[in-house]
Amino acid sequence: MNLFENKENGLLKLIFKVQRPWIKDSRIKPFGKASKYPSGYSFPSGHATHAAAIFGGVGLWIKKHSLIASIVLFAGIILTMFSRNYLGYHTLLDVVAAVVASFIMMFIASKIEDWTDADIKRDL
Numbered sequence: 001m002n003l004f005e006n007k008e009n010g011l012l013k014l015i016f017k018v019q020r021p022w023i024k025d026s027r028i029k030p031f032g033k034a035s036k037y038p039s040g041y042s043f044p045s046g047h048a049t050h051a052a053a054i055f056g057g058v059g060l061w062i063k064k065h066s067l068i069a070s071i072v073l074f075a076g077i078i079l080t081m082f083s084r085n086y087l088g089y090h091t092l093l094d095v096v097a098a099v100v101a102s103f104i105m106m107f108i109a110s111k112i113e114d115w116t117d118a119d120i121k122r123d124l
Helices: 010-016 046-062 067-086 092-123
Strands: none
Touching: 046 067, 046 092, 067 092
8 A cells, every 4th residue: 555545544554554454354345345445444434434534524614604614524534434334344343543644634723723823923
């Protein structure tokens, strides 16, 4: 697996090197042809990372305008996590870690943005 193949969490996948669930336990039968064409490591889930970053980012931004829309977006994260488990592509740890990592990165990015905004305001 190339470090840049999965840009959002490729480094974590290479650090932890967690095999796909059906490789670790032959009783798990993933949906479709995934077991014939495994693509890289399992931990953390790229789909859950994307869902948390996109749905979570927009959900946090829009909550001041529409609580219902925010709830729907956060439900999208939960459904994505569930689907990755249900289809047998990831474990619960894979998807939870992906969402946590995404929210940590969003938190850090928001703090950097606040810091730079405050610095710009001081210079004016």
